[in-house]
Amino acid sequence: METKATTEAGLIARILAGEKELFHELIRPYERMVYLTLLAIMKNEAEAEDAAQEAVISSYRHLGSFRGDAKFSTWLTTIAINEGRKRLRKAKASAEDSIEEEVEGQEGDYTPAPLTDWREVPLEALERKELREALRTAVAELPDLYRHVFILRDLEELNIEETAQAMGISVSVVKVRLHRARIMLQKRLVPYLKTTAPARRGFFGRAL
Amino acid sequence: MKLECKHVWEHISEYIDGAVDAKLREEIERHLEHCEICSAILDSTRNILVLTADDRTFELPVGYSERLHARLAKELEEADKEPRKK
Numbered sequence: 356m357e358t359k360a361t362t363e364a365g366l367i368a369r370i371l372a373g374e375k376e377l378f379h380e381l382i383r384p385y386e387r388m389v390y391l392t393l394l395a396i397m398k399n400e401a402e403a404e405d406a407a408q409e410a411v412i413s414s415y416r417h418l419g420s421f422r423g424d425a426k427f428s429t430w431l432t433t434i435a436i437n438e439g440r441k442r443l444r445k446a447k448a449s450a451e452d453s454i455e456e457e458v459e460g461q462e463g464d465y466t467p468a469p470l471t472d473w474r475e476v477p478l479e480a481l482e483r484k485e486l487r488e489a490l491r492t493a494v495a496e497l498p499d500l501y502r503h504v505f506i507l508r509d510l511e512e513l514n515i516e517e518t519a520q521a522m523g524i525s526v527s528v529v530k531v532r533l534h535r536a537r538i539m540l541q542k543r544l545v546p547y548l549k550t551t552a553p554a555r556r557g558f559f560g561r562a563l
Numbered sequence: 564m565k566l567e568c569k570h571v572w573e574h575i576s577e578y579i580d581g582a583v584d585a586k587l588r589e590e591i592e593r594h595l596e597h598c599e600i601c602s603a604i605l606d607s608t609r610n611i612l613v614l615t616a617d618d619r620t621f622e623l624p625v626g627y628s629e630r631l632h633a634r635l636a637k638e639l640e641e642a643d644k645e646p647r648k649k
Contacts, residue, residue, distance in 0.1 A: 375642065376639065378635065378639065379632055379635060379636075382631075382635070385630075386623075386627070386631060387618075387623060390623055390624075390627060391621055394621070399564055400624055404624055404627055404630070407627075407631065408630070408631055408634045408635075411631060411634075411635060412634065412635065412638050415635070415639075415642075439584070447605060456632045466569075466572060467572050467575065467604045467607075467608065468604075469600045469604065470584075470602070486614065486622045487614065487617075487619065490611065490614055490615065490620055491620065491621065494615070502644070509612050509615045509616065510615050510616060510621060512616060515582070518585065530576070530577065530582075533576055534573075534575070534576035534577070537575075537576050537579075537608055537611070538572075538576070538608075540608075540611050541604065541607055541608045541611055544607070544611055546609055
């Protein structure tokens with residue numbers, strides 16, 4: 356049986372043995388992930404793309420140091436995060452580092468917004484472009500600490516352990532940040548849905 | 564034991580991830596059966612996650628992949644000329 360992991364391991368072995376061109380194939384399934392990781396960190400599309408290219412090149416150059424004990428995707432994400440952090444440090448001198456050190460116990464309101472009519476919002480409402488845009492904005496405006504975890508876990512769909520590993524933080528810290536990020540987004544988006552969705556109910560067609 | 568709404572909210576993220584133990588899950592589910600507010604909060608949070616994972620929400624810049632592979636091709640070509648870094 357050939358699983359994704361064994362195919363990948365095979366690809367990596369062949370690349371290291373000299374079939375370099377196969378690296379294109381190895382990286383293709385993860386292009387999106389690398390870009391989104393860097394978008395989460397850089398918050399700027401052009402810079403994220405530039406950093407994503409750099410991270411991919413770096414992963415090629417260091418492929419020999421990849422050990423099969425981590426998943427390739429996690430290893431690659433770590434490289435992307437490091438590339439992003441390196442650039443931020445350069446851009447903002449050392450200011451950014453202190454943000455990463457922030458304590459989790461900070462006060463804040465992490466209570467979700469109550470609503471009663473959401474369940475009546477048809478799933479088609481999720482097809483709306485404005486909602487996507489509102490979500491993109493809300494994610495971009497999350498505090499850095501929470502956005503990074505949220506993107507890895509809920510956008511790239513790494514699991515909790517992989518997220519912790521890629522970011523170099525503990526599983527419990529991932530859980531706390533993820534919870535807060537999700538609640539913050541729920542809070543941000545609920546008023547938006549409440550005011551726009553019910554009024555439009557019934558107008559959503561199936562066509563895309 | 565009856566759960567309060569606030570208690571359910573505290574565990575909502577872990578509940579979505581299926582990371583709460585069986586006892587707590589059962590308590591949360593019993594609460595959800597009769598609590599409209601918590602059910603709506605849970606659904607809304609879930610929907611946000613569905614939307615987040617949807618490829619159309621966070622799109623790649625046009626031409627991103629082409630540019631990436633062109634850059635990579637150049638790197639592979641250059642790597643032929645100089646010894647590989649460790």
